[in-house]
Amino acid sequence: MADTTLLLGQTLSFRADPFAAGVAESAVHVRHGGVALRDGLIQETGTADELRARHPGATVRDYGDGLITAGFIDAHAHFPQTAMIASWGKRLIDWLNTYTFPEEMRFADATYAAEIAARYFDLVLANGTTTVCSFCTIHPESVDAYFSEAQARGLRMLGGKTCMDRNAPEGLRDTPQSAYDDSKALLEKWHGAGRLSYVITPRFSPTSTPEQLAAMGALWAEHPDCLMQTHLSEQVDEVAWARSLFPEARDYLDTYECHGLLGAGAVFGHAIHLEPRERARLKEADASLVHCPTSNTFIGSGLFDMDGLMREGQRIGLATDTGGGSSFSMLRTMAAAYEVAQLRGRALHPAELYWLATQGAARALRLDHRIGNLAPGIEADLVVLDLASTPAIAQRSTRANDIWEALFPTIMMGDDRAVSAVWAGGRCVQPAASAG
Template sequence: MTGAAEPGAASQDELLILGQTLRLREDPFLVPPEDCAAHDSRGGVLVREGRIAAVGPADALRAAHPRARVEDMGDALIIPGFVDCHAHYPQTGIIASWGKRLIDWLNAYTFPEELRFADPDHARAQAELYLDLNLANGITAACVYCTVHPQSADALFAAALARGLRLCAGKVMMDRNAPPGLTDDPRRGHDESAALIARWHGRGRLGYAVTPRFAPTSTPAQLEAAGALWAAHPDCLMQTHLSEQPDEIAWVRELFPEDPDYFGVYEARGLAGPGAIMGHAIHLTARERAALAETGTGVAHCPTSNAFIGSGLCDVAGLARSGVPVGLATDVGGGSSFSMLATMRSAYEISQLRGAPLHPAQLLWMATAGSARVMRLDDRIGRLETGLEADLVALDLAATPVAAQRAARARDVWEALFATMILGDDRAVKAVWSGGRPMKRPPGA
């Protein structure tokens, strides 16, 4: 019969990925890290129609699905794809630029580069490069700032749709304290964002994020327009920045003297609650910390950026324990790496400086399920669980000579994984799947 599979032939409908598996089943900030995970030294993930169909011991899955195509990753560790909950793709070209403080950095590097995104060809080229770099580093989902130009969002959404990626993004809204070529006004910012929502939100695996850059670059009228837009489209996300540096906070007090504090500026205009993502959130008052937890507003922890621009040490563990959803973010290009491994390393180092070192399970959680929760996608991505989308990474825990000799001494999976967090880069990302489709293959595959 034409098209019938030969007996014993591999099924094109099922993919079985073999290797070590590590499943985080509970939040390690709320449950002892050693009690929150399940590790299988020879496990597998069965993928069917872009979703995880089963996770378990390799031999059992092979016996139950003898016709599945098999990709054997050897000793590589299979985990969920990394989720970056705060990044600026237009800053790809200026990553690792020398600077002083946040405002200096914006004026010297960010704003001149973002002006170039008025050119759709430049936007398309940078969108492709940004996604290439993400996938090389195992980032399969992200929440991204574009520029004020609608075409910058169009370029990123189109590139992500073509690749079948899970991605949220939004056109930046700014109507003051920025160069003329980077400002809109409350009406235009609202209407251009609404048109982008109509064009892209819900297509494929795409979502929109209403994106007022931060309070200093938006008038009260624009923040109110952003709040109204989000209220009209509550299934979108909302992303902005909060309390990154003390001089920024002082500026916000001058611009919004009637509000109790920085977070209060957003609360008063409908820009808080589940699905709102506050980048940084370092220098918070007691009232702000309580209000973040009470409203269910998420925080994007940006450790490489916080260190690189000298912003400060975010109290990640304290926020998480108080009930604030916290995810991990590269914050490219203020952040100094596209690698989520480097970002986890920086998060660990910052936690050490605070005297509260994060466990590898907590670092991995923030980079996967935690960021997914902040983006209200934890029912779709971020864990190795049946029914979730098959965004997966295979990590080579011995990718370099120094990592290999350290992994050989590891007493358990956490020790081996932690060594890769500290020593690893894109070379440790052996393979990547997005919705079950291979995006990065092992050498020679």
Template sequence: MAQKTLLKGRVLSFTGTPFEGEPTEAVKISEAVLIENGRISSVSDADSLHNAHPEAKVVDHGQHVILAGFVDAHVHYPQTAMIASWGKRLIDWLNTYTFPEEMKFGDAAYASEIANRYLDLTAAHGTTTMCSYCTIHPESVDAFFLAAKQRGQRVVAGKTCMDRNAPDGLRDTVQTAYDQSQTLLEKWHGIDRLSYAITPRFSPTSTPEQLEAMGALWAEHPHCLMQTHLSEQTDEIAWVRDLFPDARDYLDTYEKFGLLGPNGLYGHVIHLEARERDRLRQVDAALIHCPTSNTFIGSGLFDMAGLMRDGHRVGLATDTGGGSSFSMLRTMASAYEIGQLRGTPLHAAQLLWLGTVGSARTLRLDDSIGNIAPGMEADLIVLDLASTPAIAQREACADDLWEAIFPTIMMGDDRAIAEVWIAGQPVRT
């Protein structure tokens, strides 16, 4: 007999995009969701589902909100141990903190320890899927995918490739980048819930020859995602201009080598020129907003309103460990604050959409995860809207559900995550 679980609560699902029209009109609130064999079977009123499936195990979450698990579209799991490192701009921060930590991931045991630690921490914060950079070491990729596979978790990841402007021991070559990436892709892509992403770190750390090789690999596997960084800081952009004097702009350093396409993920994208914005939209590339990272490292203010208005696909990300939190709730709060600084504050429905459906869309996974609808994979979280005394006293005087949810977005952390389900199984209760 099929295993069935009926979760009762305030079930939040998206029926449209809250960036078009009144945000709340894109949301439906139901009473219960039925999980069957790792997938969402039905969403409806509680009595109807209970009467139709009396054999289902019932878990009643009362007034808690049930929604899709958070999807983090840009992370560096190897930076887990050095998250929140003090006071550097991007290039100095990489040299001082990131690269020394990433040197350790040739050790398979250490890579496994951090991969499991990272997945524990993120699950505690309600993140059920993420797209991660690994290091140049194949061991770092194997460790991450194996840890996710053992948990039944849907993740995307890839070997980071860089053959210049990095320390000895943290550079590969044109050939090893291509060969190892291809081997890892063939080993892991499509296994269970795992997907491979071709991963040149960013133009400054790859020679033109390596970028060309990554473009060739992507052309051979166009169904895979490709992830990289673009226009994060002004001094980074100046560095790219020096390294690629013939390029029209930063994006051109990818485009000329076959690294621009509809399955491309471009992290940060803060200081885009008009041509870059137009080309990214034309090819339907994905743009990933990393607000806590952008403020922590002093990068700038992402143009959410303008990019969404122009029709870009935008996702949300913690950017661990440039980002200063593992929490997508904290990331949503930071996105709200950046929107305020630009004069375009985001509604709670828009923030939740960005951290679920929006990020799933950027990963081309919105047919499987990121929403609560029949047929979707059952990656779910349960939000306690009164998880701390400070949040509870604000929620108690809320006039509607959105006013009740917003304090949890702004002040919530792992204490707000009452339960997490991955592939239809509870993983944190």
């Protein structure tokens, strides 16, 4: 058995959903707190004095005023788009054809795929993200590169081979049968290997024939312990395109539902332009929706209805959607979620934003029993934030009257400079210069 490690500093955890229970009943802040880690798990939390007394022989990392929380969870991303993030001037369909598809064709090269996977994990860890649910490309090489790199680093990661057999360049199309066969082989190879989870991944219904969607539905039915991820109602013209390709469908969601791709464990990115029937069915099916605010504003998609969907009791997480999203940082993503909600007349509380980026995203990925919080038995994936990482943030946070006023400037203005340390599986994977 490994020795106990104590991380000391301020701590922030959640005992409930702040959207449902309110901030006072849901969030727990300990000014002089700590977390005890052993064997890759959180053993206990408490005050610094309590933990020091109970673990006299422990290795201690004292982060002073640093804020220790669960690591960030990015519930929808495209790691193959790393190199073409922040590409100018296109809306969704033109953006895919101009930037995304040419870049994704390069992932047939296993060496290139491995290079980008390593760069991607360097970037997300530097920004405090410890778990991602990513689309790969149609190439099995891209999936192998993503999971191999994650496994070597001991990270909890989710991903899957993107499947599409129409409305894409020849070098990025598979078939219903090859999509099924490749996905099944990759699933059997990677799902449950260490901290890895395979996700069945049709890109979106406009790039899959009914036959391919049915094949993905069949695979999911055979492996219901896997998640299924795709895109839904991101832009108005995309919704119209999907409806034109599936004239018998009641709406965009029905293009998935009629092929067995709606249910608990379905994870739909974007979900901006939803019809009333779709909202009702998503709630009834207990599917997950993932808000991607920097992408939605960058590509001009629209404003996600966080307040209305949360009031309905939808299961919602938060994500960067890199490279359609314009940042690898979940801090920047929280800031954008705040701005989008403001445009819809609702000021999200810092506790709500932080919950979305941790426990909410874990819940959307059906992993809130394993990651996304500070609690005994939860995997020790943690981030330590410096709440005075820049002069601008420091001068604002010194005026704070409580943890939320201290944290909010970092949410709105913070970047990788705010990340003092990152722990994954109980190991420090991002060095902390300020640790004692």
